[in-house]
Amino acid sequence: MKILLLCNKSPWPPLEGGPIAMNAMVTGLMSAGHQVKVLAVNSNKYGISNESIPEGYRSVTGIEMVYIDLTVRPLPAFFNLFTGKSYHVERFISESFKDALKGILKTDTFDIIQFETLFTSPYLSLIRSMSDARIVLRAHNIEHLIWQRIANGCSNPLKRIYLSHLARTLRRYELDILKKVDGIAAITDKDAEFFRSVAPETPVTSIPFGIPSKDSMELIPVKPANTSPTLFHLGSMNWIPNQEGISWFIRDVWPAINRKFPLLKFHLAGREMPAWIRNININGIVVDGEVPDALKYMQLHSIMIVPLFSGSGIRIKIVEGMLAGKVIITTAIGAEGINYTDGLNILIANDAEGFINAVDKCLNAPGMIENLGQNARKLVMKDHNNEDLMRKISEFYVSIGQ
Numbered sequence: 001m002k003i004l005l006l007c008n009k010s011p012w013p014p015l016e017g018g019p020i021a022m023n024a025m026v027t028g029l030m031s032a033g034h035q036v037k038v039l040a041v042n043s044n045k046y047g048i049s050n051e052s053i054p055e056g057y058r059s060v061t062g063i064e065m066v067y068i069d070l071t072v073r074p075l076p077a078f079f080n081l082f083t084g085k086s087y088h089v090e091r092f093i094s095e096s097f098k099d100a101l102k103g104i105l106k107t108d109t110f111d112i113i114q115f116e117t118l119f120t121s122p123y124l125s126l127i128r129s130m131s132d133a134r135i136v137l138r139a140h141n142i143e144h145l146i147w148q149r150i151a152n153g154c155s156n157p158l159k160r161i162y163l164s165h166l167a168r169t170l171r172r173y174e175l176d177i178l179k180k181v182d183g184i185a186a187i188t189d190k191d192a193e194f195f196r197s198v199a200p201e202t203p204v205t206s207i208p209f210g211i212p213s214k215d216s217m218e219l220i221p222v223k224p225a226n227t228s229p230t231l232f233h234l235g236s237m238n239w240i241p242n243q244e245g246i247s248w249f250i251r252d253v254w255p256a257i258n259r260k261f262p263l264l265k266f267h268l269a270g271r272e273m274p275a276w277i278r279n280i281n282i283n284g285i286v287v288d289g290e291v292p293d294a295l296k297y298m299q300l301h302s303i304m305i306v307p308l309f310s311g312s313g314i315r316i317k318i319v320e321g322m323l324a325g326k327v328i329i330t331t332a333i334g335a336e337g338i339n340y341t342d343g344l345n346i347l348i349a350n351d352a353e354g355f356i357n358a359v360d361k362c363l364n365a366p367g368m369i370e371n372l373g374q375n376a377r378k379l380v381m382k383d384h385n386n387e388d389l390m391r392k393i394s395e396f397y398v399s400i401g402q
Helices: 017-031 055-061 074-080 095-107 118-130 143-152 157-178 189-198 214-219 240-260 294-299 316-323 352-364 368-383 386-401
Strands: 002-007 035-043 064-068 112-116 134-139 183-186 204-206 231-234 266-269 285-289 303-306 327-330
Touching: 002 017, 002 118, 017 035, 017 055, 017 112, 017 316, 017 386, 035 055, 035 095, 064 095, 095 118, 112 118, 118 134, 118 157, 134 386, 143 157, 143 240, 157 189, 183 189, 183 386, 189 204, 204 386, 231 240, 231 294, 240 266, 240 352, 294 316, 303 316, 303 352, 316 327, 316 368, 327 352, 327 368, 352 368
Parallel strands: 002 035, 002 112, 035 064, 112 134, 134 183, 183 204, 231 266, 231 303, 266 285, 303 327
Antiparallel strands: none
């Protein structure tokens, strides 16, 4: 099949969750024998130079990028309050992107056109007017749920009102789009259940984030940390749920852990580290910032801390950490979309006491770090094999085209 992927970020380089998931889709579809073309948003939030993309990747994907300034501007955000439209979505509407898409649709035909995330879907009407392709939404999250959870956790009353407004308008837009596409590829079974409940006429499948292949996974080295156990967090720090979770952990959890284990280190890594973290001066916390190789970084540490209380979909970095054989301590929200068993292949903690007890358990139970890590790796290799997932989505494309 010929497939056009519309991406809200460039899938290359795969440095954070969204691009990692999109790159797995691009490479997986091509490995399954499909022809793939990529049109991506290039922005101030995730800016990529064309030259930085390997020539071979550019050649096989025909990737085109269109710059959109996604800066949140106070005046447009204020006036948007009176339009009833989703400000999150409106920022992605661009004449330049529309022109690029028109040019592609004029010169080529496709069997499938896939929106990678909800934020490329404003071009649905244009596609319908120019193409007979079946349109699929690859839903990386239930987008409005993220913002509703953020609003619910906000202590500032005025900010909570505004965030709730953003969540409501995004929900209205999201539910409308779900009924207009030809198919939905959810990233988790739980998300798929929600989509079926609100858009019962639209075919839905569940395609988790995939790791390249069983053979490739066997070759990924899993090295135990060569020093005393350490805690770490690795994630994009321009994502609000990550910022909120780490702020909470440092404030409400770390002091007790530090008192109990004064030699234990907590390492923080990721893109777009905010100034308050970069300048932090708290005993035992080490800020490593952006790292060039996520897997190598994970291999230096033992226990991955993911304190998430908002968000949706699946956390790519947790799946990668499990593949690397790391112990993951996260919340029930953080583990959504993963077919885990608490205490066997992951540790679930939903409050400060839970995180403290989980760390204590790992550091005081001989062999627990190794056993949890090995079980986590086995789970990912079973459930997240990209070859199997690409066969499943290929069958889904055929079914919605009939």
